[in-house]
Every structure is written in structure tokens, then in C-alpha cells.
Amino acid sequence: MSSCGDGITCREAITVVQEFLDGTLEGVSADRVRAHFDICSRCYPHLRFERSFREALARASRGESAPPELKRRVVDLLAGVGTDENPET
């Protein structure tokens, strides 16, 4: 029993879970993959697992920002220079 419903198989769904979440599916439509995850109680938790991993990473990243004095320093720095046609390499 490898298929739930009339769409793609569990194996196929799990194989493309990364691409599905990344929005980079090739050869299969996101709707078909989504349809599988929507109805398959075995695969859905896997999708949820990968999704919560992504969310945790994004959340951890958003919590960090540059120190305010660095922002001020950068703005001050830029106020003192001009743009250059041949930037130093």
C-alpha cells in the first residue's frame, strides 16, 4: 500500500517534500503534492515536521538584528563618501 487516494504515492510525496516547501517542484504540480499531504495521515506529519523546522530557523533568524550604533555608524559613514565609478577591488 503505497498510495493514498488517487494522486501521487506516499513515496513520491515524501521524496519531494523539500522541493514542495521550497516552491521548486519539477515534473509534478504543487496541487497534486498538496492534495496528497491533505488526505494522507501518514505523510502529513512529515510535512508538518519539515515545515516546523523551517519555521524554527526563520524565527531564530528574525530574533537577531544589528546593534543600533552599528546602523548609525553605517549611515554616518555613507554620508561622508561619494559613489565611485571604479570601486576598489
Add this chain to the structure above:
Amino acid sequence: MTEGRGASGVAANGDGFAEEALPHLDAVYRFALRLSGSPDQAADLVQETFLRAYRAWGQYTPGTRAKSWLFTICRNVFLRGRERAKRHDDLVEKHTERDDALPDPVNPLWSTIQSVSPEADFFDSIVDEEILRAVDDLPEEFRTVVLLSDLEGLAYQEISDLLEVPVGTVKSRLFRGRRRLQEALYEYAVEMGHIPARASSREGG
């Protein structure tokens, strides 16, 4: 918006720079922090990146992603800084034959976690600092793609352009990097008692 640009395509006065580039300062700082591992060095990298970006603003194509352009500059500045201290050979990312190979599509960790803690969204129990530390601990080739993709939201193609490696390599490193990161976070969750250890049959452990 492009009126200030002369025939050479160079912005005479950095038109649009504040609007397009400065909002990414936090993202560039985070990127620099993950690259260098040091807040002081990250601050220097950010200043240098914005200085260079501002001077070269005329080379930026409006409408493209300023964020990945800034990341490119930041990474180049970082790598050049390291070149002074180390041999260039150490820095050039090694292209190994396994580079484009994707890992087993079925995540083995997933099965483990299912068996010990089926209902838990266990990543939610892990504090941000620990997640970032685990990212920092990834080998460079994985760390960079994971942070560009999953922490900063760049597309495969943007990462491919930035790192000058094929899209397939980006994808493979990303998938494998995520697995490593999940493993590390799982180990941490077990250590902290958030989830029980895997019911493995390790002998004499």
C-alpha cells in the same frame, strides 16, 4: 528613480541606496555574524560591505534583489579578509564528486522522532540561541547555503549566483545541511530532556 544615473550608469549621488540597501542591514549583519562568528568582525564586515556597495551602487541593477547583491559583497569581503591570513586553497570550496548527490529522500530522523515523540513539534521547544549555535557549528559548505536559504529566504538561483556553484550543488548541500542541522537539534532536544532518546539497540553504549 534612475534619473540620477549618468551615461555610465553610475549613480552620482547614491540615489535609492537608502531605500533599497539600508533596509537589509540587519540581514547583512546576521549573515556576517554567521560567517565570521564574531560580533566585532561582523560589524566591520557590515561597514565594509555597505561602503563598497555604496561606492558601486551604479553597478547594481535596479529591480534585482539588493539583498543577495549585498550578501555577495559581504561574502567576498569576508573571504578576502581570510585570504590574508590563510592560503587561498583552504578557502576555495571543494567540489567533491558527491556534491550533487541528494540524500535519501526519506528523512531517517523523522522516523526516529515519530517513534519517540509522535505529537511533538519538537523544534518549537528549542530556543533560538541553540538553533543559531547549531547553524554556526555546521561545516562551512552547508552553513552558508542553509543560512542563505532558510534563514534569509534567498532562492536556489540567487544562492547559486552568489556562491558561483551550480543550482544542483546548492540543492544538494541545502538538503544535506538541513539533515545535519536536524540531527544536531535532535541531539540537543534529547540532552535537554525535551524528547526521549531514540529507542536504538546500541550495545554496550
